[in-house]
Every structure is written in structure tokens, then in C-alpha cells.
Amino acid sequence: MVKRASRALVAVLVLAALLLEACGDDSAPATGEAPATSTATPTVATATAAPEISAGAERAFEHLRVLAIDIGERFAGTDGEREAAAYVAAQFEAAGYSVAIEEFEAQIQINDATIEIEGEGGPIRALPLGGSPSGEASGRLVFAGLGEFADFEGLDVEGAIVLLDRGVVTFALKAVNAEESGAAGVIVINNEPGDLYGTLGRGTGIAIPVVGVAGRLGSPLRALAVAGAEATLRSDIGSDVRTSQNVVGRPEDGECRAYLGAHYDSVPDTEGANDNASGTGLLIELARVASGEEFGDGLCFIAFGAEEVGLFGSRAFVQAHDVSEAAFMLNFDMVARIGQRAGDGPRFIAGDIALADLAAAVAGELGYGIPRGSFPANASSDHASFSEAGVPAITVHSGGAEFIHTPRDTLETVFIEDLAIFLDVSIALLERLFEERTQ
Ligand SMILES: [Zn+2]
Numbered sequence: 001m002v003k004r005a006s007r008a009l010v011a012v013l014v015l016a017a018l019l020l021e022a023c024g025d026d027s028a029p030a031t032g033e034a035p036a037t038s039t040a041t042p043t044v045a046t047a048t049a050a051p052e053i054s055a056g057a058e059r060a061f062e063h064l065r066v067l068a069i070d071i072g073e074r075f076a077g078t079d080g081e082r083e084a085a086a087y088v089a090a091q092f093e094a095a096g097y098s099v100a101i102e103e104f105e106a107q108i109q110i111n112d113a114t115i116e117i118e119g120e121g122g123p124i125r126a127l128p129l130g131g132s133p134s135g136e137a138s139g140r141l142v143f144a145g146l147g148e149f150a151d152f153e154g155l156d157v158e159g160a161i162v163l164l165d166r167g168v169v170t171f172a173l174k175a176v177n178a179e180e181s182g183a184a185g186v187i188v189i190n191n192e193p194g195d196l197y198g199t200l201g202r203g204t205g206i207a208i209p210v211v212g213v214a215g216r217l218g219s220p221l222r223a224l225a226v227a228g229a230e231a232t233l234r235s236d237i238g239s240d241v242r243t244s245q246n247v248v249g250r251p252e253d254g255e256c257r258a259y260l261g262a263h264y265d266s267v268p269d270t271e272g273a274n275d276n277a278s279g280t281g282l283l284i285e286l287a288r289v290a291s292g293e294e295f296g297d298g299l300c301f302i303a304f305g306a307e308e309v310g311l312f313g314s315r316a317f318v319q320a321h322d323v324s325e326a327a328f329m330l331n332f333d334m335v336a337r338i339g340q341r342a343g344d345g346p347r348f349i350a351g352d353i354a355l356a357d358l359a360a361a362v363a364g365e366l367g368y369g370i371p372r373g374s375f376p377a378n379a380s381s382d383h384a385s386f387s388e389a390g391v392p393a394i395t396v397h398s399g400g401a402e403f404i405h406t407p408r409d410t411l412e413t414v415f416i417e418d419l420a421i422f423l424d425v426s427i428a429l430l431e432r433l434f435e436e437r438t439q
Helices: 007-022 055-071 079-094 171-180 215-226 273-290 312-320 353-365 383-388 416-438
Strands: 098-117 124-128 135-143 161-165 185-189 210-213 230-250 258-263 299-304 329-332 347-350 393-397
Touching: 055 079, 055 273, 055 416, 079 098, 079 230, 079 273, 079 299, 098 210, 098 312, 124 230, 135 185, 135 215, 161 171, 161 215, 161 230, 171 185, 171 210, 185 215, 185 230, 210 215, 210 230, 230 312, 258 273, 258 312, 258 383, 273 299, 273 329, 273 416, 299 312, 312 383, 329 383, 329 416, 347 353, 353 393, 353 416, 383 393, 393 416
Parallel strands: 135 161, 161 185, 185 210, 258 299, 258 329, 329 393
Antiparallel strands: 098 124, 098 230, 124 210, 135 230, 230 299, 347 393
8 A cells, every 4th residue: 555645745845845956956976075077277287208117106106005905994083094094104203203193083974874685795885865864774675766756656665665766856755755655764776877975955854764876786776676675774874073193204303394294094985095095105205205305304294184074184283283384285185096087187286376386387397287276166185274274285186086985996096107297296396395495
């Protein structure tokens, strides 16, 4: 038996849906560094000179490999992040720096969901839709098309986990139709291969867990529904306070006259090879090089924790230390995969235009066309915390964001040649900045 949804409620919801439609209800990129195309750098700037794969580039790439492969996922506040911190600390120490592990609290948004199908191996990763309640539900897996009102007519979904396709009607209307028909939970299949980021909107009163899955999981899940499989849905939304840490390498005299930084944490479920084992590997190699060079005078090196969840590491650092007198801050975030898509090429992300233009000039002198640019609107990185504290700061960025925050951000999708370019440019830039500092 199908419970007809209360017409009055549906009418309200259609109205609400239309309102939501006007302000974008059916998926918006999540926060952080989304792989959106940047409008600020209209042209693809690609390297013209082929970089020499120096021993330094080999070392930086080996650090990347250790962080991405030997350690793996490094989500804020986890053992993986702590293991990576210990690795970076050991490298800074080996290069002769006095090392401090500076802990801080990070507020982590928990936004996690899993689907377990009886007899079908480990849990499938899903993402709760915004506004979905936390909870657990088990029942038959039943496919109900797009989840429009008519799709439930004559369909028994009492106590079932309802599987729906994305599209045509809003997520909220799909979920209400399912809930009104007696469903215990809802899974929405994305109509694109990747993960589904979406929202039910506010105040819908939906009381059953509603999650989204990547489009590539559509066919196997629909087949399991036809086979009458049993599913268990878990959705966990909330926040948690975790302890993370920055790893700081200071010269023996302990004085910091300028900073270099990179975040070493990753999002869950990825090796984070480009984001940001690459920047951390480059940072460690630059620390080694700088310790033996004049231009290393007064340089301090910081590996930031908990960047992916909201720049917590760099914010904690500038709150705990007076950085306002620093000459500059260079941040490295994703430096081992030069983006080829329009607007997705390498660039210096300006916290400070003059510093970014100087970096672009230095790169040009080496034969690398790398312009000043910016991140997409809803993205940022750790230079921003220093910019806000009044320090001329930039992020060095290779572009290449198509795989970030996905399991495809692996060793196979990063390149030592690209990392070598940023090593060359960074050393030349540090030499130039030292000249300017000592004139
Ligand atoms: Zn990053």
C-alpha cells in the first residue's frame, strides 16, 4: 500500500522547492578547494623550458611518495596526520633546524555516510545531503526512478531504503515523497560519475537519512535493488573538536624573518599526492637547500595541519605568533600536476600582488610562463592567514585540480617534471628575495 502524500504538504514543498530552485538547491560544490575553473586566469600558462630533474627534485618527489603512499590519508586529527607530522619533523631536524610541534584545536565538520549491502563486502562511501538528519536505517533496497509522486504509486516502499536517480525534481521533494510513502531512508544517485554534493535546504522536516552517491555506483546499486538486496544506511552529520599540529622548523637562533609553508593534511579517502604531499615534499627540500645557503637566513618553515577543514593550522600559527614583521610568506599547495584545462594552469595566487608579479617575473626569466592568478571563488589556502596578518604572501600552485579531493589524486597522476619546475622557480625566487632583503 502506498500512503498518498498529503497534498497540502506537497503544495508547500513544491512552493519551497521553487524558492530553493531560485537560490540553488540541487547541488553546490562543497567548501574548500573545489576543482572549479578559475575565471581570473583566462589563459593556460604552460612551461616552455623542460626542467632538469635534479637530485633535489628527486628528493622532493621521494618525500611526496612517502607521504602519499607509505603514510597515505592524512585527515585532520587522525593517526595518519600525526604520522606525517613526525615524518616532516624528522626531515627538518635532519636539515639542522630546531623543530617544534605546535598543537591546536580544529573544529571538524563531520559529514559522513556509508551504505552496507548484505553479502556485498565493505561499506560504500556516500555523502549526507545537507539538511539530512543523522541516523541509521535498514531495509530492502527499492529503486523508485526519479522519486516523483507518481513513481511511488503502486510501489511498496514501507520500511525500505529507497534508491532514486538525481534530476527533474529537487532532492527535498524526492525525500518527502519517499518518506510519505513509508521509506526508512533515501539514496540519490548522481547523474555525473563523481560524488554528489547536494542539499535538502532548510526546514523541510525530513526525518529520515538522505544520502548521495557517485554516479558510477548507479548501475550496480540498481541491479542490487532488482535482486531484492538488504541495505543499511548510516549518516553522520555534526562537528567534532580534534587536536591537530603544525610542524615548525626554525634556524638555531630561533628568529623568523620570513616564512615558507605547506599543508601536509589531506581530505579523507585519498592519498592526497598533489594535494598536498607535493607542496610538503617541496617545502622539506627547500628547507634542506636553504639551510646551507645565504638566502636561507631567517627563513622559517611551517608544515600546517588541518588546512582542508578550514585553514586551522595557519590561523592557529598567526594567532600564536606575531608574524607582522615578516618580509614575506611563500605557501606551496598542489605543485606536481600542471593543469591543462582552460583557466586551470599553474599560477601564483596573490595575497600580495607585487610578490606574485615578482614570482611571475622570476619564473619568466627561467623560461616558465607562470602568471599571477587567483583561486576559484570558494577556495583558498594558507597564504590567506598571513595576508590577513599583514604579511606579503602568495601560494605557488600548479593548477591541475581535476582529481583533487578524490581517490584519483595518487602517485600516478603527479609528475616529477612538474614538481621540478616549482623547485627551480622557488629557489630562484628565494635568491631574488634575499637580494632585495639585503640591498
Ligand atoms: Zn591543498
